[in-house]
Amino acid sequence: MRSERPPALFVALAAVGVAFFVLPLVGLVSRASWQTALGDLTSPEALTALRLSLVVSLAATALALLLGVPLAWIYARVPFRGRDVIRALTTLPMILPPVVGGVALLFAFGRRGLVGQALDAMFGIRIPFTTAGAILAATFVAMPFLVLTVESGLRSMDRRYEDAARTLGAGRWLVFRRVTLPLIAPSVFAGAVLCWARALGEFGATITFAGNLPGTTQTLPLAVYIALETRPEVAIMLSLVLLGVSLFILIAMRDRYLRGV
DSSP states (O other): OOOOOOOHHHHHHHHHHHHHHHHHHHHHHHTOOGGGHHHHHTSHHHHHHHHHHHHHHHHHHHHHHHHHHHHHHHHHHOOOTTHHHHHHHHHGGGTSOHHHHHHHHHHHHSTTSTTHHHHHHHHOOOOTTSHHHHHHHHHHHHHHHHHHHHHHHHHHSOTHHHHHHHHTTOOHHHHIIIIIHHHHHHHHHHHHHHHHHHHHTOOHHHHHHTOOOTTTTOOHHHHHHHHHHHOHHHHHHHHHHHHHHHHHHHHHTHHHHHHOO
16 A cells, blocks of 8 residues: 655644543553552452353353344345344444443333243243343343344355355255355354453443342443442453453454455
């Protein structure tokens, strides 16, 4: 790519823009107590929150894969009336305030919600303020990232390979397993990573719908929120863990962002 000399004004404004993002991160790192870092990260509350965060984020990613890949396939391959509206509704959590998402989940799956009332009455299942509720909240806000990424991969793949497999007698499911899925595997992987990262950092919907119960729904972001009032050094170290994971994912996925999934 040809290099171009930037205007001095653009350089100055860009530098201010970089500083706007970098300075808070530098401030966070500068306040970290590195002498007690290991003890802070291995404290019982930190380890419990870390374990729960891994369980919730991985379970949310698995659920998103189960539901999101078929949904992306429908969006990419099946034209139907109202598709754009339904796509907008199912990707709305990407820009919806997480707290609003938590309130919506509460009125859908709470004890008096549209579905939750029936689940409680018929099966005695109560989802809010449980680990399952935290998983549901994380899936709600994270699955759109997977759906859009996989849909983009399906739209950009060369469908002639699928057509060739069908002419050779392969059935629909065999074509999907042996041709389509391998071709979109990079998109599925990228979508799953983005979904996992978003689920790992989820806060608003979780605390609204699942609460902040240590060992049950208190994930890392919630633990940071609580520790900031009583043990700020632990909050800082946990924040750095989340920061490191997010930074690694952004750097690893950089090329995919620039060239399109």
